[in-house]
Amino acid sequence: MSRRRTAGTLFQSKEDTNFKEALKLYESKQYKKALKLVDTNLKKKSHPQSLALKGLLLYHIHAANGKNEDPDNLEPKSYFQKALKEDASNPVINHIIAIFYRALPDYTEAAKYYKLALDNGSENRNIWKDLAVSEIQLRKYKNALAARLQVLNYFQGYRANWTGLAITHHLNKNYDQAEKVLTGFEELAEGKLSDPEFVEHSECLLYKNKIIFESGDVKKALKNLKEIEKTVFDHLSVNEYRATYQTALGDHKAASITYRKLLQRNPDKTDYYYLLEASLGIEQSNITKRLKLYNKLEKFYPKSDPPKVIPLMFLKADSKEFEDKLKNYLISKLQRGVPSVFKTLKFLYKNPAKVQVIEKLVLEFLDDLAQKSKLDVDPTITVWTLYLLSQHYMFLGDISKAEEYIDKAMTHSPTLVELILFKANIAKHKGQLVEAADIVNSARLLDLQDRFINCKATKYYLRADNLEKAIEIASLFTKNDDAVNGLKDLHLMQANWYLIEESEAYFRLFKKAKNALINHLNKIDSENIEFTPELSREVKDEIDEVQKLKGLTLKRFNSVVKNYKEFENDQLDFHGYCPRKGTPRAYISMLNWADGLFNQPLFMRAVKGMSEVYLSINDDIVNREASIIYKYSEIIASSASKKSKNKNKNKTNKRREQEASKIIAYDHDLDVFGEQFVNTDEPIEKLNELFSLTTDKTSVFYLKLSFLIYIIQGKFILAFQSLKNAKDILVDPSQAILPYYLMKLVESLKNNTDPKLEAIKSMVVKSISSVFKDFNADESFDVILTKFFKLSEADGLENHYFYLKSTKLAGKYDEAVATKILELINKGKIDRDLNLDELVILKDYVEANGSEDCYWI
Amino acid sequence: MTITIRQATIYDLQAIQNANLHNLPENYMLKYYMYHILSWPQASYVATTTDLSTYEHDEEAQTVDKYSQKKIDESKTDPSYANPKEKVVGYILGKMEDDPNPEDKTPHGHVTSISVIRTYRRMGIAEKLMRQSLYSLCECYGAKYVSLHVRVSNRAALHLYRDTLQFTVLKIEKSYYADKEDAYSMKKELVLEELVPSLFQKSEFVDDFEKDLLSDEED
Numbered sequence A: 001m002s003r004r005r006t007a008g009t010l011f012q013s014k015e016d017t018n019f020k021e022a023l024k025l026y027e028s029k030q031y032k033k034a035l036k037l038v039d040t041n042l043k044k045k046s047h048p049q050s051l052a053l054k055g056l057l058l059y060h061i062h063a064a065n066g067k068n069e070d071p072d073n074l075e076p077k078s079y080f081q082k083a084l085k086e087d088a089s090n091p092v093i094n095h096i097i098a099i100f101y102r103a104l105p106d107y108t109e110a111a112k113y114y115k116l117a118l119d120n121g122s123e124n125r126n127i128w129k130d131l132a133v134s135e136i137q138l139r140k141y142k143n144a145l146a147a148r149l150q151v152l153n154y155f156q157g158y159r160a161n162w163t164g165l166a167i168t169h170h171l172n173k174n175y176d177q178a179e180k181v182l183t184g185f186e187e188l189a190e191g192k193l194s195d196p197e198f199v200e201h202s203e204c205l206l207y208k209n210k211i212i213f214e215s216g217d218v219k220k221a222l223k224n225l226k227e228i229e230k231t232v233f234d235h236l237s238v239n240e241y242r243a244t245y246q247t248a249l250g251d252h253k254a255a256s257i258t259y260r261k262l263l264q265r266n267p268d269k270t271d272y273y274y275l276l277e278a279s280l281g282i283e284q285s286n287i288t289k290r291l292k293l294y295n296k297l298e299k300f301y302p303k304s305d306p307p308k309v310i311p312l313m314f315l316k317a318d319s320k321e322f323e324d325k326l327k328n329y330l331i332s333k334l335q336r337g338v339p340s341v342f343k344t345l346k347f348l349y350k351n352p353a354k355v356q357v358i359e360k361l362v363l364e365f366l367d368d369l370a371q372k373s374k375l376d377v378d379p380t381i382t383v384w385t386l387y388l389l390s391q392h393y394m395f396l397g398d399i400s401k402a403e404e405y406i407d408k409a410m411t412h413s414p415t416l417v418e419l420i421l422f423k424a425n426i427a428k429h430k431g432q433l434v435e436a437a438d439i440v441n442s443a444r445l446l447d448l449q450d451r452f453i454n455c456k457a458t459k460y461y462l463r464a465d466n467l468e469k470a471i472e473i474a475s476l477f478t479k480n481d482d483a484v485n486g487l488k489d490l491h492l493m494q495a496n497w498y499l500i501e502e503s504e505a506y507f508r509l510f511k512k513a514k515n516a517l518i519n520h521l522n523k524i525d526s527e528n529i530e531f532t533p534e535l536s537r538e539v540k541d542e543i544d545e546v547q548k549l550k551g552l553t554l555k556r557f558n559s560v561v562k563n564y565k566e567f568e569n570d571q572l573d574f575h576g577y578c579p580r581k582g583t584p585r586a587y588i589s590m591l592n593w594a595d596g597l598f599n600q601p602l603f604m605r606a607v608k609g610m611s612e613v614y615l616s617i618n619d620d621i622v623n624r625e626a627s628i629i630y631k632y633s634e635i636i637a638s639s640a641s642k643k644s645k646n647k648n649k650n651k652t653n654k655r656r657e658q659e660a661s662k663i664i665a666y667d668h669d670l671d672v673f674g675e676q677f678v679n680t681d682e683p684i685e686k687l688n689e690l691f692s693l694t695t696d697k698t699s700v701f702y703l704k705l706s707f708l709i710y711i712i713q714g715k716f717i718l719a720f721q722s723l724k725n726a727k728d729i730l731v732d733p734s735q736a737i738l739p740y741y742l743m744k745l746v747e748s749l750k751n752n753t754d755p756k757l758e759a760i761k762s763m764v765v766k767s768i769s770s771v772f773k774d775f776n777a778d779e780s781f782d783v784i785l786t787k788f789f790k791l792s793e794a795d796g797l798e799n800h801y802f803y804l805k806s807t808k809l810a811g812k813y814d815e816a817v818a819t820k821i822l823e824l825i826n827k828g829k830i831d832r833d834l835n836l837d838e839l840v841i842l843k844d845y846v847e848a849n850g851s852e853d854c855y856w857i
Numbered sequence B: 001m002t003i004t005i006r007q008a009t010i011y012d013l014q015a016i017q018n019a020n021l022h023n024l025p026e027n028y029m030l031k032y033y034m035y036h037i038l039s040w041p042q043a044s045y046v047a048t049t050t051d052l053s054t055y056e057h058d059e060e061a062q063t064v065d066k067y068s069q070k071k072i073d074e075s076k077t078d079p080s081y082a083n084p085k086e087k088v089v090g091y092i093l094g095k096m097e098d099d100p101n102p103e104d105k106t107p108h109g110h111v112t113s114i115s116v117i118r119t120y121r122r123m124g125i126a127e128k129l130m131r132q133s134l135y136s137l138c139e140c141y142g143a144k145y146v147s148l149h150v151r152v153s154n155r156a157a158l159h160l161y162r163d164t165l166q167f168t169v170l171k172i173e174k175s176y177y178a179d180k181e182d183a184y185s186m187k188k189e190l191v192l193e194e195l196v197p198s199l200f201q202k203s204e205f206v207d208d209f210e211k212d213l214l215s216d217e218e219d
């Protein structure tokens, strides 16, 4: 006889029990075990929930071996499709799919399936919480509000849900409601809070105060601040808020007292000094009053920097006070051997009269030291003084004097790391990158314990394109485990400084190798050199090397991009965590920070680098027929016999394996060499994808790049629009860049033969003349050139470059300008924020007589 | 350029991470820094060099040629900048004990990491960062003491903690670090009134918040 069954299991199928068990295993991360159960379920008949779970489990199992990085791996999704086909309105299936998309991460899809699960009657109330999180991550604050209202409805007993709802009202700019919700909880909790809850309470009170202020009712905010002051711990915030409110209400006297209190707590915050001045009603031009104020403040806070330095900014260069203050500052720093004294004074170098005073004082001081008997002088003071002079002359562009002083300093102290570093800096400015790196390395060897100097040496080797030495040195401080070097650790620890420098080094190496290859092939071609099997192999190796470097350039730049995506994703856990922990103010800052992530200069630097490569890949595709590299690649491919191909392949594979261990970026990296990036037929699409992450569409960089993309895509109206917008934000409208781009637009219009675009094209031509006065698209480039371009002696590299490119377009490549560019580069006369890469691009262009297109975005 | 000490915000974290990677072998992913700043927003501080042209314009300044201008403005794509006007030269990352079952239930703080860029060392920056952080830990979170670990070979840090800040050595922890080096485990009791940062300016003049700062009379 069988045992009596309970009602619960009576109607439950074997499959359902298995499924439940598998879910439990999933939750404890035992994916493989869970998969076994699910597979048992799927053996005999269909069980749609199991199908969905199988997709999710596969995703997690793939995550452990890197398979998810492969964009062609669609396996998990195929199971979801099957499951949905069988039972689309099953809330459990919807929920599982939502969890998958959240892990992926694809928050739009996640939110969609969470909602479906709820619409299809899921009773799991926690889904509302997850839905809210996804909506906030997507910045869909209205949708998030609806979800958070439900959450509070279901779980009223937790402060986190009240705070979470208030935050969501706040994000919807509904200040009244936000305040009401926070007050609602305060009233409930009145008298019931236990000791550990007071920190959270304090933060929530300050949060509410901030909301009242943001709503515009400053008076109420100030009054509220007084009420909560006793209960709040963070008096720094209380006083900073108070001072702001007092100022906003025009009570400057009271604000000045508050700033004095703030200064007493932290006399090292520069902001406070200027805010105090303003609240005292002192005009910035009233030097007498300011001096009086700062003399007092310096007495109160003798160990702080701002009261000593700010007067150096506002005092007149020829005043005695300036000289006295500067002298005190300089000499006390020199006596204490502070190496950064020059850096902290650099801001004065905009004022030539002040520069002269500095020079005079330091030279006098050095003289005094020389007069005194050796016994009275600490020799290190002399050394730091010489060091300062060297930096001073270097800044003024007097390299030989700079060298003279640093050498003098080094005879006194040959092993002082700072001196050696500056010596290297001078070498770098002279363009001696390899020597500079070796000099820094000699300093590193003097202090092996210090990671800072280790990083300096690494960076100098990267600048000198010596990647092997760079990683060897960097690896002395990384966690290498079983890897041959620290590259994986640098990736894991998100060392963007290293990654960006290495990407740029790869880029330079790629450019160099490509140019060498083209030169080689041109030579073979023009001199009719016999293409022997040996030569063929040699050329093939060169081609492979170029491809490899191109791939690695994109791969490394993409590591930076990947880190930024990771930063963005890092927010996720905090949407739930911060309301629980009770840190709503810091949380709101996080959202704002994340909104600007993809506009950060470092991210742009990576995009810039990648766009150069993607545009050149596009050029290669468009100009395939004319490309000499393509021609020889074809010859090599058709001539090699199958056998030798295989043999070579084996050899190359072995070599590549060895190489791979040194440059592998991640555990389970399926694309060590970045081939996935290079072997694309759609470089512009890839570039667009990357580019669409930035939200600030007003930077010159953005407009330039979008212009280039639009003309490639034949989107002429949009291309024109970019130039129109660029016109409004270019600081210096006389720059050559706009007319050059206009010429480029006109050229693209002319080259385009699509009859369907005729109307659009003539419209664009008309718009050009109406927006850019005097620019007539029908005129010859010759005429345009004389009309729009005026180079002056003082012009920087950028103007020269765009002028040169325009002469090229007009068919009159201007050698004199080309020579001038090389001259400027060699003299180190570099304006704007040029980095080494941009110089390479420039040089390439000039050296190839404009034959290769270099974008320099 | 002045040196500023101020509370760290989320906007500083990438630059802090960058400084940490340049100064110490113990590194963390950004999320761990986020965890600090989003759990104990008052406990971490940064030292920055602040560009004064944010605040005022020197009237005698000439528009120097483009080449020198670039040298003055420095490169903004450098990851050590927290924003175009501020470069992070030092930081302290502080926290409260967050073990759900701590050895000691008394509320207390920890220093996760502190470092100063080499060029800015020995100017008192680390001391100031510590003092601000200790004050906040005590004021905002009621920390009764703070504890930290330091490599036995780290003379600079040892001097800072033991001599300048009067930490006491509790014990030596064998092979505490990944490379097996021993650590001193150190601790300092916190009493709010004794921690007010300006006390350590050691000035005979103290602002009473009443006297007119612009009057001629001497204090």
Ligand SMILES: CC(C)(COP(=O)(O)OP(=O)(O)OC[C@H]1O[C@@H](n2cnc3c(N)ncnc32)[C@H](O)[C@@H]1OP(=O)(O)O)[C@@H](O)C(=O)NCCC(=O)NCCS
Residues within 6 Å of the ligand: B023, B024, B114, B115, B116, B117, B120, B121, B122, B123, B124, B125, B126, B127, B128, B149, B150, B151, B154, B155, B156, B157, B159, B160, B163, B164
């Ligand atoms: C340790 C470190 C943070 C100190 O920073 P700092 O800003 O130079 O320190 P301060 O200028 O505030 O100096 C504080 C005290 O330490 C002393 N000190 C600093 N560096 C020293 C050194 N190398 N040797 C001996 N004493 C030193 C100072 O003289 C000062 O003493 P005082 O109060 O008696 O005048 C810095 O050296 C550093 O970043 N090192 C690398 C990272 C690191 O080791 N961090 C600590 C990990 S636990």
